[in-house]
Amino acid sequence: MTDQIEQDDNGVGIVKTHHFTFDRLALENGDIFGPITIAYETYGTLNKEKSNAILVLHALTGDAHLAGIHEGQNNTGWWDSMVGPGRAFDTNKYFIICSNVLGGCKGSTGPSSINPETGNPYALDFPLISIWDIVDAQKLLIDHLGIEKLLSVVGGSMGGMQTLAWLVKYSDRICSAIPIATSTKHSPQQIAFNEVGRQAVMADSHWKSGHYYGGPFPDKGLAVARMIGHITYMSDLSMVEKFGRRKTNDAQPFKFTADFEVEGYLRYRGDNFVKRFDANSYLYITKAMDNFDAAHGRPLQEVFEQIKAKLLVISFKSDWLYPAYQSREIVRALKLVGTDVTYCEVDSTYGHDAFLLEIHEETHLIGHFLKKIFMDHEGTDGYAI
């Protein structure tokens, strides 16, 4: 096999979600919590040296279904165009793992899971989890898969926060890392947007202090939270390019109908989101993001000092939710402690969404970076496997 592999338009094809269950986890807040199930998917083949594994970490509303399609369904995974034969995460070379976060609602244990002690969903009896807890659960999954050292850990947005947590806590378990469009800690503006989303959920009379399972769900509040999110994921310019001030043809007699296309789009995205996401998971995960501080209040250099991994840091010029200056702070601290770091500020108009949309640029950047890491590590281009 040569480097000039043809991209397979079918990607990874049909895939399945797996589940890994363990008894308990010591949480950052001191609680011992369990049992915990982590939903995950893998693509490609783990080589016999177990040296080609890459962990991809999802953002706030993502899940384990990174790529391919599930039997009998149509929708591809959330970063499908990045994963497959000849793609950035080349399944001819690498073994890709993606798991749903602890606290999530897509197969991993979260507030909508059944509490074995009561037989009812945890709801707000679910413990307050942190990004560190999320990463601890992932680390147990990696242990379970028998992988001593990950070739890379990669993620955008909240996935980037997890990437940073891996770097700080499990530096000896990773050869490289790619934090994308992320931050070591949320600014007050980032906290504020998450808080308004939480308030929108909790303002919904169906929320009932989290005990809505079995009754109507707080769909309207959660949809509002998602709509706020979508505005922050786009840029001023990308909204002009996508919608302008074009009107809809929605001529309902009701006065506050969606007159503008941008209004229709937000309503559509909000309404769709509530079909696939649990409102309590939204509260817990956004809170974990807001509380995260990769440096635990210390200077960033101090916690970065022990990092041996090589880094590729990516940000996007029009991203105002996770502005490029937050990535530059990461790069500056890494440089100060002598880490081998490459920084790329991609000239995209897509805003924060760019990390999911700038596939061509990311394929180039990530593909080459991983190839070099693998070569340095293995002395081979990986196609021998």
Added chain:
Amino acid sequence: MTDQIEQDDNGVGIVKTHHFTFDRLALENGDIFGPITIAYETYGTLNKEKSNAILVLHALTGDAHLAGIHEGQNNTGWWDSMVGPGRAFDTNKYFIICSNVLGGCKGSTGPSSINPETGNPYALDFPLISIWDIVDAQKLLIDHLGIEKLLSVVGGSMGGMQTLAWLVKYSDRICSAIPIATSTKHSPQQIAFNEVGRQAVMADSHWKSGHYYGGPFPDKGLAVARMIGHITYMSDLSMVEKFGRRKTNDAQPFKFTADFEVEGYLRYRGDNFVKRFDANSYLYITKAMDNFDAAHGRPLQEVFEQIKAKLLVISFKSDWLYPAYQSREIVRALKLVGTDVTYCEVDSTYGHDAFLLEIHEETHLIGHFLKKIFMDHEGTDGYAI
């Protein structure tokens, strides 16, 4: 009296709100609507030539109470520090008028007013109003006060939109205009933020399609709308300066309490807002803003061509809700048709809030501009009155 007047720290002192009622108004949508009451306040004295009148226009949630205090109350008007003897709007020289917008809830006719035909509040039977209708009602007030020509029309944010509407529709009635931190039409991002606010209100089960008067009000939804607004009124940097990541001392056992000061601030502002504002007014007024287009879809130069007034356009560098480029578009079009326009982009970190907070800078800019306009117009510095 000389120009070196001492600023009176008491400002305009005790003031009263007045009311002007007229029978009907032909709305932009073709409806004939009335009767209409407009609440307004005035400060200073109208000179005998009636040449010293300045109309100040309020933003989304403002009201007629621009300056001073009401008998027995403590809170000063929304732009108090700009109005009074020796202040930017010097009441020793000028006669200042501020009215609550049509559709509002602070004394002017709006959706919470009683529909004389039914004896109940209009609620959603209130007609869809526009910025043009709001300005038409103001023009009738100015007629009623016997003022042929306003020395200036001034407003920030939505007040700036009204200022632009005055310029386009009643150019022959004004000597000068000061649009601040505004836009000739909302971008999709500006529409999107308003739309999410409306969705938050309408998601509240107490909203009941607008028929909540007499029952519980949709306070939670309206508070969420206001919280979204407050984020957009500040800047990333001003939030860092004001809150950082400081925690509150709020040690309630509830998991989703306000941990960070920025969360506590937003909740406080949201909760306070619902005590003073009507949810349906919020829907109607934001919709009027979103639908506004100063140029009616034509090139801006065409509608600006007949403007004889002199302009001072002000924007703020950190304002990302009404970005400076929107003000520069106004200035560019005015320059193209030869209008006498001065532009100032103030180097503030306050974001959109700057138009209410940068008092020192605005006092300087607006004070000098008005003085020059009055001198040019009257051949006197105004202190003869």
